[in-house]
Amino acid sequence: MKKSMNSQMDLYPEQYELHQQDLIRGPISRRKFFKRMGLGIASFVVVSDVVSAEILNQLDPSLAEDAIASWIHIDESGKITVFTGKVEVGQNIRTSLAQVVAEELFVEVEDIHLIMGDTDLTPYDRGTYGSLTTPQMAPILRKAAASVRELLKETAAKEWSVGKSGLQMEKGIVIHPSNGKRLSYSQLSQGKKLFQQVDSEVAVVPVSSWKVAGTSVPKIEGKSFITGRHKYVSDMALPGMVYGKILRAPANGAKLKNLDTSRAESMEGVTVVRNGDFVGVTAPDSPTANMALAMLEATWDRTPQPSRKDLFGHLKKTARNQPESKSELTDALSQASFKLNQTFTIDYIAHVPLEPRAGVAEWKGDKLTVWTGTQRPFGVQEELQRAFDIPKENVRVIMPDTGSGYGGKHTGEAGIEAAKLAKATGKPVKVTWTREEEFKWAYLRPAGVIDVRSGMDSSGKVTAWEFHNYNSGNAGIQAPYTIAAKHDQFLAADTPLRQGSYRALASTANIFAIESQFNDLAAEIGSDPLGFRLKHLQDERLTNALTACADKFGWDKSRKKDHGFGIACGAVKGGFVATCAEVSVHPETGEVKVIRLVTSFECGAIINPRHLESQVVGCVLQGLGGALFEAIDFKEGEVLNASISGYRVPRFADIPAIEVVLLDRKDLPPAGAGEAPIVAVAPAIRNAIFEVTGKKLNHLPMIPSGSITV
Amino acid sequence: MKINVNGKELTIDVTANPSLLEALREQLDLTGTKYGCGEGACGACKVLVNGTPLPACITPAVTVQGKKVITIEGLETNGELHPVQQAFLEVDAFQCAYCAPGMIINAVALLEKNSNPTKQEIVDAMNGNICRCCTYPQIVEAIYQAGKQLA
Structure with a gap:
C-alpha cells in the first residue's frame, strides 16, 4: 500500500496533500546536530514529539523516533536561532513563530533569528500547507523555547549556587534573586555544550500573560520588502549565471515529433539542451534566451483532449467508482415530506501567485544546490534526488521567503528545470516561468461536480442527506449539521488538466454546495436561514462563529429595495468561520454588486491579531474571485486564457466593504488561519442573490459577466 | 546606451533589445522592480519615467533614453524612507x-x-x-x- 502511494507521489507531487500522505523521511541525526552546532545551549524536539505514535508507525522504517524535528540554539554571543523546516510564503509565520519563542525567552522579536526551509540547515519537514504550522510548530517551539529558558536558569543557578525558582529574567539577562547580579544569555552560553530534548512537561507562559505573542508585531524584516531589497528567488543572480527557458508543448498530451535547433544554436552565447522530451535553452540574458526559444522549430503530435464544454460530463463519466446509494438513505428520502435534489458544478481556477515559479541551480562537482520558491523544500529535494539519481545528501534546497503560494507551490518544476540546464551547461542557471507558463503548466484547483439529494420531515427537520463529489476532493465534504441519515462520498475522476492543492482544498467546492443546499431547504419551508442552521447545529464553536457574524452584520435588519442578505458557515482544519453578505441586483440589467461582507473567525488563541485579520481578509477577498469570476477556459487540452488580461483576479475596485470579527479563545490551542476563512464567501453571496431574486446560482464562478438574467 | 536611473547616469547594453524591466533587473541589479504578467496588466513592474508610472515589462529600454527613471530603490532620500x-x-x-x-x-x-x-x-x-x-x-x-x- 505504502509503496503504491509513494509511486503515485513520484508522479504527482502537487497532489501530495490530496492523498493525505503522512510521510517523514531523512531526518537529521543527533550526532550531526552536535557536530554542526558547536558550543552553546540548545533544546531540540524529536519527531515523536511532533507526530502521534499512530502516524509514526506508518512512516518510513528508517525514521528513528528520536530523530530531531526542530531546535532552538543560543550561541556564545547570545544569538538565538530557531531552526524549522517550515517556510514563509506571505502568511507571516516567520513573525508569529518568532513571537511565541520571544515570549518564552523574555527577549524581543528582533532577537530571534529563524532559519527556515533549508534542507542542509533545518530539520526535515513535510511541507508548509494544510494550516499545520501554527497548530503543530507553534506549540512545539513554545515548549522548546521554554526548555531553553529553563536550561539558562539552571546554568545561572549553578553559577551562583542558588535555587532556580527565585531567578528573574528580562531582556536576555538572568537576574540573581537577592543580590541583583546579572548574567546575560551570552555569558551563560560561554563554553557550554548543553543540548537537551524539549521537556514536554515544561511550564509555558500562560496565554493570558502573553506580552509579545498575542500582539500585532509587524512583519519581520518588513523594511527589506518595501525598499525592494529582499531577494526573492526570481531576483537572485550567481556569478557566471545564465538564463534558461524551456520548450513547452502547445497543449496537454502533445508529444514532440521533430525539432530543428540549428537557428537557435547559431545565436551567440546560446546553448540548446535536449534530453528526450526535455528541451531548453540558455543564454547570457533573458531577451536572448526568449529569442533562442522562439528560434526552436518544433512540430508536435497532438492527442485528443477534453475541452471545457465537456468538463462536467467528462468528470462524471470517468469516475473511478460508482456512487454508492445506501438503503437507509433511500428510505429516509422516500419518507421525507420535502425533497430537494441539486447539482453544483465548479470550474478549475488558478492560484496566480504574483511571483511565478522560479529556480536557480548550481552544481559543484556532484553536489547540487537549488534555490526555489516552494512550500515543500524537502519534497523538492526528493524530486531532485530522483531526477539525477544522486544521494540526497548531495542535494541542498534553499527556500528564501517567497512571493506567495496559496497551495500552488508544492512542487519544484522551475528548480528541477534549472538543475537540468545547469548540469548540461556547467553553469549556474536561473529559470523563471512566465505568467503564461504558470497558467498552462502549473497545477489548478480541481474542477468538480457535486450531486446533493436531501429530504426534510413535516416539522422542517432535515432527515436525509446524500452528497457525491466528483473529482474536486474530500476536504470539507461532511455537512456540519445533525441529520439522521447522511452519506457523503468523494469519487476520483480523470482530470483533463493538471490539478493539485489549493487554499482549503475541496472545502471551497463542498461547502459551497452544502451551504447552498441547506439554505434552499430553509427557503422551501419559509424558515430563516440563520435560525434553520442553528436548529441543526450542535458544534458550539461553529454556532458561536455564526451568531457572532450575524450580530455584527445586523442579520435581522430590514433589506433595502433590490438588496439581499446571505449567510454561510464552515469548519475547516481547526478554524470556524461564518460569512454574511449583502448584495444588490439591478432589477432591469441584472447587474450584481457585492455591497459588504462580514466574516467571523475563530481558530483558538490568537498569536498576532493584525496578521490574523490580514489572513482572514486575504482569504475572503481571494475567495471573491473564485466565487464571482475566476475560471480556466480550455479547449482540447490547451488553456485559452493564460494571461492576467484573460483571467480576471480581484482588484481594488472589486472590493466591497469588509469587516472581520476575530473570536479569541485563549483557552484553546491556536489553529492555522490561511485557509478556512475562504470557504463561506461564495455560498454567502449566492444565498444573498437567491434572497433578492429567487435565482439559484449553482455554478462557480457565479457571475463571470457581472450580471445575471432577471 | 546611457540611462538615468535614480539620479545616476548608467550604461546598459541594448543589443538584444531588452525591456526596461530586463535591463533594470539583469544589467543594473535593481531587482526591486518585479515581473508579474509581462503585459502591463498587474502593476508589479511599475517604475516612474519622468514622474509617470509605467509598466517596465512592456517598455523597451531604448525608449527611456534621455528620461529620468525612478525605481523602488530610488525612493529613499538620505536613508529616510519615502x-x-x-x-x-x-x-x-x-x-x-x-x-x-x-x-x-x-x-x-x-x-x-x-x-x-x-x-x-x-x-x-x-x-x-x-x-x-x-x-x-x-x-x-x-x-x-x-x-x-x-x-
Whole structure:
C-alpha cells in the first residue's frame, strides 16, 4: 500500500496533500546536530514529539523516533536561532513563530533569528500547507523555547549556587534573586555544550500573560520588502549565471515529433539542451534566451483532449467508482415530506501567485544546490534526488521567503528545470516561468461536480442527506449539521488538466454546495436561514462563529429595495468561520454588486491579531474571485486564457466593504488561519442573490459577466 | 546606451533589445522592480519615467533614453524612507509583499498629483495594480495615511 502511494507521489507531487500522505523521511541525526552546532545551549524536539505514535508507525522504517524535528540554539554571543523546516510564503509565520519563542525567552522579536526551509540547515519537514504550522510548530517551539529558558536558569543557578525558582529574567539577562547580579544569555552560553530534548512537561507562559505573542508585531524584516531589497528567488543572480527557458508543448498530451535547433544554436552565447522530451535553452540574458526559444522549430503530435464544454460530463463519466446509494438513505428520502435534489458544478481556477515559479541551480562537482520558491523544500529535494539519481545528501534546497503560494507551490518544476540546464551547461542557471507558463503548466484547483439529494420531515427537520463529489476532493465534504441519515462520498475522476492543492482544498467546492443546499431547504419551508442552521447545529464553536457574524452584520435588519442578505458557515482544519453578505441586483440589467461582507473567525488563541485579520481578509477577498469570476477556459487540452488580461483576479475596485470579527479563545490551542476563512464567501453571496431574486446560482464562478438574467 | 536611473547616469547594453524591466533587473541589479504578467496588466513592474508610472515589462529600454527613471530603490532620500514606504511599514500592509514595490511606486505617483486623495480616488488610481494576497484594504489605508501626512 505504502509503496503504491509513494509511486503515485513520484508522479504527482502537487497532489501530495490530496492523498493525505503522512510521510517523514531523512531526518537529521543527533550526532550531526552536535557536530554542526558547536558550543552553546540548545533544546531540540524529536519527531515523536511532533507526530502521534499512530502516524509514526506508518512512516518510513528508517525514521528513528528520536530523530530531531526542530531546535532552538543560543550561541556564545547570545544569538538565538530557531531552526524549522517550515517556510514563509506571505502568511507571516516567520513573525508569529518568532513571537511565541520571544515570549518564552523574555527577549524581543528582533532577537530571534529563524532559519527556515533549508534542507542542509533545518530539520526535515513535510511541507508548509494544510494550516499545520501554527497548530503543530507553534506549540512545539513554545515548549522548546521554554526548555531553553529553563536550561539558562539552571546554568545561572549553578553559577551562583542558588535555587532556580527565585531567578528573574528580562531582556536576555538572568537576574540573581537577592543580590541583583546579572548574567546575560551570552555569558551563560560561554563554553557550554548543553543540548537537551524539549521537556514536554515544561511550564509555558500562560496565554493570558502573553506580552509579545498575542500582539500585532509587524512583519519581520518588513523594511527589506518595501525598499525592494529582499531577494526573492526570481531576483537572485550567481556569478557566471545564465538564463534558461524551456520548450513547452502547445497543449496537454502533445508529444514532440521533430525539432530543428540549428537557428537557435547559431545565436551567440546560446546553448540548446535536449534530453528526450526535455528541451531548453540558455543564454547570457533573458531577451536572448526568449529569442533562442522562439528560434526552436518544433512540430508536435497532438492527442485528443477534453475541452471545457465537456468538463462536467467528462468528470462524471470517468469516475473511478460508482456512487454508492445506501438503503437507509433511500428510505429516509422516500419518507421525507420535502425533497430537494441539486447539482453544483465548479470550474478549475488558478492560484496566480504574483511571483511565478522560479529556480536557480548550481552544481559543484556532484553536489547540487537549488534555490526555489516552494512550500515543500524537502519534497523538492526528493524530486531532485530522483531526477539525477544522486544521494540526497548531495542535494541542498534553499527556500528564501517567497512571493506567495496559496497551495500552488508544492512542487519544484522551475528548480528541477534549472538543475537540468545547469548540469548540461556547467553553469549556474536561473529559470523563471512566465505568467503564461504558470497558467498552462502549473497545477489548478480541481474542477468538480457535486450531486446533493436531501429530504426534510413535516416539522422542517432535515432527515436525509446524500452528497457525491466528483473529482474536486474530500476536504470539507461532511455537512456540519445533525441529520439522521447522511452519506457523503468523494469519487476520483480523470482530470483533463493538471490539478493539485489549493487554499482549503475541496472545502471551497463542498461547502459551497452544502451551504447552498441547506439554505434552499430553509427557503422551501419559509424558515430563516440563520435560525434553520442553528436548529441543526450542535458544534458550539461553529454556532458561536455564526451568531457572532450575524450580530455584527445586523442579520435581522430590514433589506433595502433590490438588496439581499446571505449567510454561510464552515469548519475547516481547526478554524470556524461564518460569512454574511449583502448584495444588490439591478432589477432591469441584472447587474450584481457585492455591497459588504462580514466574516467571523475563530481558530483558538490568537498569536498576532493584525496578521490574523490580514489572513482572514486575504482569504475572503481571494475567495471573491473564485466565487464571482475566476475560471480556466480550455479547449482540447490547451488553456485559452493564460494571461492576467484573460483571467480576471480581484482588484481594488472589486472590493466591497469588509469587516472581520476575530473570536479569541485563549483557552484553546491556536489553529492555522490561511485557509478556512475562504470557504463561506461564495455560498454567502449566492444565498444573498437567491434572497433578492429567487435565482439559484449553482455554478462557480457565479457571475463571470457581472450580471445575471432577471 | 546611457540611462538615468535614480539620479545616476548608467550604461546598459541594448543589443538584444531588452525591456526596461530586463535591463533594470539583469544589467543594473535593481531587482526591486518585479515581473508579474509581462503585459502591463498587474502593476508589479511599475517604475516612474519622468514622474509617470509605467509598466517596465512592456517598455523597451531604448525608449527611456534621455528620461529620468525612478525605481523602488530610488525612493529613499538620505536613508529616510519615502512617506508612502513608511506608511506601508506602519500599516503592515502586506503578506508576501511581492507586489509592494509596484504598489508603492504607483501610490507615489498618485500622491504627487493629488496629495490628499479620498479612498475612492485611491481605489481608482490603484486599480491597475494586483495584490494576489488581497491585502487591498490595508494598502488603501496605508496610502490614505501617507496622503494625510503629505497634505
